[in-house]
Structure formats: structure tokens, C-alpha cells
Amino acid sequence: MTPKDKPKRPGAKPPSRDIRSKAGPKADGEKPAKPAAARAIAAETDGEAKAERISKVMARAGVASRRDIERMIMEGRVTLNGRMLETPVVNVTLADRIEVDGVPIRGIERTRLWLYHKPAGLVTTNADPEGRSTVFDNLPEELPRVMSIGRLDINTEGLLLLTNDGGLARALELPATGWLRRYRVRAHGEIDQDALDKLKDGIAVDGVLYGSIEATLDRTQGSNVWITMGLREGKNREIKNVLGALGLDVNRLIRISYGPFQLGDLPEGHVIEVRGRTLRDQLGPRLIEEAKANFDAPIYNAPAVAAEEEAEPAAPEKRERPRRDEDKRERA
The missing domain is CATH 3.30.2350.10 (Pseudouridine synthase)
Structure with a gap:
């Protein structure tokens, strides 16, 4: 009698030929599956596909505060995809067409x-x-x-x-x-x-x-x-x-x-913008997370100061090279 001829118990599972550790990496160089938390974080990074309360989306777009937006909706000033809204209890995405007093809102702008x-x-x-x-x-x-x-x-x-x-x-x-x-x-x-x-x-x-x-x-x-x-x-x-x-x-x-x-020496009636890097440093990670501040979105009416703040200041050179070296490189 060979081992194959031995009687098998009912319900017994055949032995697995390839026993792998649950936590170990897969064969053939495959990466282990992402945990559920990582998949959830990756799903949330797609901001446009995530539906949120309309007051939150409009506030992030710089229309007004959430409280003011809710009042504007109750006054009949906001339309969603061509229909006037009667309640602020509605979820939207940036793919929806939202208008205030007949003017479409822009996308989410950089926090300033x-x-x-x-x-x-x-x-x-x-x-x-x-x-x-x-x-x-x-x-x-x-x-x-x-x-x-x-x-x-x-x-x-x-x-x-x-x-x-x-x-x-x-x-x-x-x-x-x-x-x-x-x-x-x-x-x-x-x-x-x-x-x-x-x-x-x-x-x-x-x-x-x-x-x-x-x-x-x-x-x-x-x-x-x-x-x-x-x-x-x-x-x-x-x-x-x-x-x-x-x-x-x-x-x-x-x-x-x-x-x-x-306030410093800012003259009365004048406005000055805080540079983006300074704003991020002063807010810190906790407030940035609580406010859901966005420093990667575009600036629609970017003034000179906003463009300058994005450019990193050039690091000063330790020593100047002689002009003759530059001329030699150019000739080469």
C-alpha cells in the first residue's frame, strides 16, 4: 500500500505544497498587499472624487466662511448644476458646477x-x-x-x-x-x-x-x-x-x-501678505491639519510677492570663481 492509497478522513484538507508566512513577502518579487489604513489614506488623496458638504467645499474655494455660505444658500443665491439650492445639507465634489449669484466658483485655491x-x-x-x-x-x-x-x-x-x-x-x-x-x-x-x-x-x-x-x-x-x-x-x-x-x-x-x-509698522489701511513659507512655519503641523490648509493648490491672481515666495533664495557661493575659468568653459 502506497501513501496515496491510504484512506482519507472526511473533511480533511489536502496539505498545501507552498506554505508562505502571512507577514512574509510574496514570491517572484511581488510586494505585500497594503494594509486597510494605507488604502484608505490613498483613497482620500483624490480630493476631487471625495464628496463633501457644499459649505466646506465653497469655503475652501475662498467664497466665504461656512456660516455665511449657509446663509447665502438659504437666501437662494447658490445654484448646483443649474438648480437653486434650498438647503445647505448636500454633498458635492469639485466636478459639480456651483454658482453664486450666477458666477461659477473657482477651484480650491492655495491657502493665503x-x-x-x-x-x-x-x-x-x-x-x-x-x-x-x-x-x-x-x-x-x-x-x-x-x-x-x-x-x-x-x-x-x-x-x-x-x-x-x-x-x-x-x-x-x-x-x-x-x-x-x-x-x-x-x-x-x-x-x-x-x-x-x-x-x-x-x-x-x-x-x-x-x-x-x-x-x-x-x-x-x-x-x-x-x-x-x-x-x-x-x-x-x-x-x-x-x-x-x-x-x-x-x-x-x-x-x-x-x-x-x-501689526508692527504697517500703515493704517494697508494690507501685506504673509509669505507661504512663513505661514506654514507659524501654523505648525497641528493647525495645518485642523484647518485642512492647502499649500499645493494654484494661485489664480498671483501677485509678484506670491511668485517670489515660491522661488527658493539662491544659496550664496562660498567663493567666486575667476572670470577666466568661465571664459575657458564657454570656449570649450
């Missing part, structure tokens, strides 16, 4: 940021129902469609950040970002440093709890005092309410910094 020195007397809104002059009415014409990161009161001056990316605006507005916002404040009244130091523990005013505030008494000028204040929450009229509770009447308020970005 501008510093603007806001003068007093301007409202930080796209359209004021009272007919007052707005920030966006006074921006340079060459600027693309932008939105503000946070707001400044009509009488508040100083640094206002502008961006074309709704995701970045939303990420930087959140208190969880942890960016400190500094203000120069002129207020009528008297106060000492000890009273200002108590603001580090927070304060409650009319039932509203304000978090820790850094305050430094700079100088006294007549019946006014100048104070530098730093806060991270930025609640509505926070500085005026807090100092009012201390017996001071704020008569001038200037924001001098927002996180790592400084």
Missing part, C-alpha cells in the same frame, strides 16, 4: 493670509444693514475674495487677519487654538498694577466669566492711562467690559498682535 491695519470707523462685515462703511469696501482692488479671522468692533483699530480659506479662518477663531491677542488700551480713570494683576485669575462681569487676562500698566497721560492687555478668548467687548468693572472708561483700543503675527 494677509495682515490688515483696520482704521476706526469700519464695520467688520460683508454688508452692513445700517449702511455703514465696511472693512471689505476699503480693501485694495487687487485682493481676491477674502474673509476676516474674527472681528473688530467699529471703533477698534489695529491688526485684522484676512484669509481666502474658510477652514483656516474657523480654526484660528477658536479659543482652543491658544493664540494670545494683544491690545494697546487707552482708558479714562485711575488704576494701579496691583489691581490689574488680579485679572490673571479671571473676573466675572454681569454674570459673564472672563478667563485669565495679562495686563500691564504702561504709563499715565493726564487723566488717561495706557495699558497693554493680552487675552486668549476674545469674547464680545471683553476689554471694555472688564476695564469698565474696574472703573475705567475705554476711549481707544488698538490690536497689536494676533498670535505670532504683529
Whole structure:
């Protein structure tokens, strides 16, 4: 009797001739299959094929913030593939035709940021129902469609950040970002440093709890005092309410910094763009991921500064070669 003639048990599987390790590489140089996580990441890299909420897609294209886009949809100003939208609860891709007031939106543009020195007397809104002059009415014409990161009161001056990316605006507005916002404040009244130091523990005013505030008494000028204040929450009229509770009447308020970005010597009413490399460095990986910032997309109205920032500065040569060597190479 040979081994082939031996009776087999029912249900037994024949022995495999080629037993391979599950984790080992395949034969003939084949690469092992990608794990599920890697396949999911590869699938998500195709941004055009991935359907997302229309407000998110339009915000990334620089139309407006998500909240403003949802309001525009409810007002009947947005059409999708020729049909007017009645609800913002719809998913789209860049292959869909989206129009605002009859004008097609562009594709996703590179994330950009501008510093603007806001003068007093301007409202930080796209359209004021009272007919007052707005920030966006006074921006340079060459600027693309932008939105503000946070707001400044009509009488508040100083640094206002502008961006074309709704995701970045939303990420930087959140208190969880942890960016400190500094203000120069002129207020009528008297106060000492000890009273200002108590603001580090927070304060409650009319039932509203304000978090820790850094305050430094700079100088006294007549019946006014100048104070530098730093806060991270930025609640509505926070500085005026807090100092009012201390017996001071704020008569001038200037924001001098927002996180790592400084007002510096930027003239009033002027705008300057932050270079792309600087913006990436200041945001860092965490904020870039939260905002879904895109630094690889094109720039549609690229000014000279945007073109210059893409070119790497040439590394200085350690020593100059003699002109005669160049002439010899050219002759050769």
C-alpha cells in the first residue's frame, strides 16, 4: 500500500505544497498587499472624487466662511448644476458646477493670509444693514475674495487677519487654538498694577466669566492711562467690559498682535501678505491639519510677492570663481 492509497478522513484538507508566512513577502518579487489604513489614506488623496458638504467645499474655494455660505444658500443665491439650492445639507465634489449669484466658483485655491491695519470707523462685515462703511469696501482692488479671522468692533483699530480659506479662518477663531491677542488700551480713570494683576485669575462681569487676562500698566497721560492687555478668548467687548468693572472708561483700543503675527509698522489701511513659507512655519503641523490648509493648490491672481515666495533664495557661493575659468568653459 502506497501513501496515496491510504484512506482519507472526511473533511480533511489536502496539505498545501507552498506554505508562505502571512507577514512574509510574496514570491517572484511581488510586494505585500497594503494594509486597510494605507488604502484608505490613498483613497482620500483624490480630493476631487471625495464628496463633501457644499459649505466646506465653497469655503475652501475662498467664497466665504461656512456660516455665511449657509446663509447665502438659504437666501437662494447658490445654484448646483443649474438648480437653486434650498438647503445647505448636500454633498458635492469639485466636478459639480456651483454658482453664486450666477458666477461659477473657482477651484480650491492655495491657502493665503494677509495682515490688515483696520482704521476706526469700519464695520467688520460683508454688508452692513445700517449702511455703514465696511472693512471689505476699503480693501485694495487687487485682493481676491477674502474673509476676516474674527472681528473688530467699529471703533477698534489695529491688526485684522484676512484669509481666502474658510477652514483656516474657523480654526484660528477658536479659543482652543491658544493664540494670545494683544491690545494697546487707552482708558479714562485711575488704576494701579496691583489691581490689574488680579485679572490673571479671571473676573466675572454681569454674570459673564472672563478667563485669565495679562495686563500691564504702561504709563499715565493726564487723566488717561495706557495699558497693554493680552487675552486668549476674545469674547464680545471683553476689554471694555472688564476695564469698565474696574472703573475705567475705554476711549481707544488698538490690536497689536494676533498670535505670532504683529501689526508692527504697517500703515493704517494697508494690507501685506504673509509669505507661504512663513505661514506654514507659524501654523505648525497641528493647525495645518485642523484647518485642512492647502499649500499645493494654484494661485489664480498671483501677485509678484506670491511668485517670489515660491522661488527658493539662491544659496550664496562660498567663493567666486575667476572670470577666466568661465571664459575657458564657454570656449570649450
